[in-house]
Amino acid sequence: MRVSKRGDVWWVSFTTPHGQRIRRSAGTDDKTRALEYLDRLKVQYWEQQRLGVKPDRSWQDAAVRWVKETSHKRTREKDIAKLRRLDRYLGHLMLSQVTRDVIDQIGERLAQTSSPSNANRYLAVIRSILRRARDDWEWVSHIPKVQLYREPKQRIRFLTPDEARRLLTELPEHLREMAQFALTTGLRQRNVSYLQWSQVDMSRRVAWIHPDEAKAGRAIGVPLNEDALDVLRRRLGRHGDYVFTYQGKPVDRCSTKAWKRALERAGIEQSFRWHDLRHTWASWHVQSGTPLQELMELGSWASYDMVLRYAHLAADHLRGAASRIDGTFLTHKQKPQLVRLS
Known part of the structure; x- marks a missing residue:
């Protein structure tokens, strides 16, 4: 277990409880932060290998796998374009950090810059990825609710x-x-x-x-x-x-x-x-x-x-059904009288 410096960046290395050798960049030039990163990694691997805690996956890992598994969709290119735009909000987060508050903030920003209906298209992609991460891949045990905006029903536009x-x-x-x-x-x-x-x-x-x-x-x-x-x-x-x-x-x-x-x-x-x-x-x-x-x-x-x-x-x-109540507003005197034949 140690930290070492390569250029201006500190690297950490240690052995997991299962004997796996881990060596990663701490992404910082501060030794104290590198040591803190090392401690977090050690705890994470201990929980995974000894306690069975699921590893925390990143949003980018989930997005990449989702794109591969939905390559059959006709909207694939549009989905990729949406993910590129979402990357500025989610690209640096782990799945555990994609909370309801984070998603709501994304929705509000997209709704303000475009429209609620357009924001819903992005929110639907987020929801689809999170559901697959929970239900298919079992990467997470629970996911936040993704609340879509109510879209006003528009009149059908057609030409004469x-x-x-x-x-x-x-x-x-x-x-x-x-x-x-x-x-x-x-x-x-x-x-x-x-x-x-x-x-x-x-x-x-x-x-x-x-x-x-x-x-x-x-x-x-x-x-x-x-x-x-x-x-x-x-x-x-x-x-x-x-x-x-x-x-x-x-x-x-x-x-x-x-x-x-x-x-x-x-x-x-x-x-x-x-x-x-x-x-x-x-x-x-x-x-x-x-x-x-x-x-x-x-x-x-x-x-x-x-x-x-x-x-x-x-x-x-x-039209026939509508005519069944013709005469409803006529008074009794105005209605035609039936003549009884003796």
């Missing part, structure tokens, strides 16, 4: 047919074709961007999305109406593999400056997102009488609750 025509007119050709295809099929942006000709059968009037490309992880069959086929006919011969391209490559991002400028010229509020084209498609279907159960299959939603967002747009089938 006239607004859609104005927007399509203002968009550059490559975005116009993609937007029109999204409005006729309801496909999500990434599925439109990376649609390949091998996924299209125009003679059978159908396209399909492979399971690894679908949000719900299930293959999607996409029936093609005449408007969708018109778009595909215009795209024939443009590229050997992909249906929609710009300068020979798939269009990865659609919410660009060109999109925002087209919204402005079309007189549509800037908050309208590309994903709202899918809401527009669904809203048009419901207003045209498509049953919600059929819409669920067409849009490949995982649950019926997702489709119920559009139910208020289809009140026609309830």
Whole structure:
């Protein structure tokens, strides 16, 4: 057991109760602090090897393992970006130091700098890692509660047919074709961007999305109406593999400056997102009488609750029920009298 100095930094070394030789940097140029670090390490290893106390793991260890085990997620790159931002708050902490107060402070700061809904995305990642550390890896016996912010329910934003025509007119050709295809099929942006000709059968009037490309992880069959086929006919011969391209490559991002400028010229509020084209498609279907159960299959939603967002747009089938209480506010004298025939 001893401390030694390398350059300006003190190192510690000792032998654990199980005979394991430990040698680490104390990370300080102060000998007193190095000796304190050595004492803490000795106690930690004694508790682990003699008393069975679980070793304290770092947040970074947990984050790295979580990223490896969730490599199948389609949001992997976004998760990694979130972890990079969280590293400034948690990167120097052990899991035992990730307390409710620490998490609440992170949530408050993120909510102030962006929005409560965006803060929830980060808090959900923290919660997922902590739960896996407790339930799967057994690194900790308990974890703090992660309280998410209440997110206000927003109105579904959709275009009228006239607004859609104005927007399509203002968009550059490559975005116009993609937007029109999204409005006729309801496909999500990434599925439109990376649609390949091998996924299209125009003679059978159908396209399909492979399971690894679908949000719900299930293959999607996409029936093609005449408007969708018109778009595909215009795209024939443009590229050997992909249906929609710009300068020979798939269009990865659609919410660009060109999109925002087209919204402005079309007189549509800037908050309208590309994903709202899918809401527009669904809203048009419901207003045209498509049953919600059929819409669920067409849009490949995982649950019926997702489709119920559009139910208020289809009140026609309830008109008969509403008429059952017609005349309730009429007085007795105003109600028609029944004549008894003798």
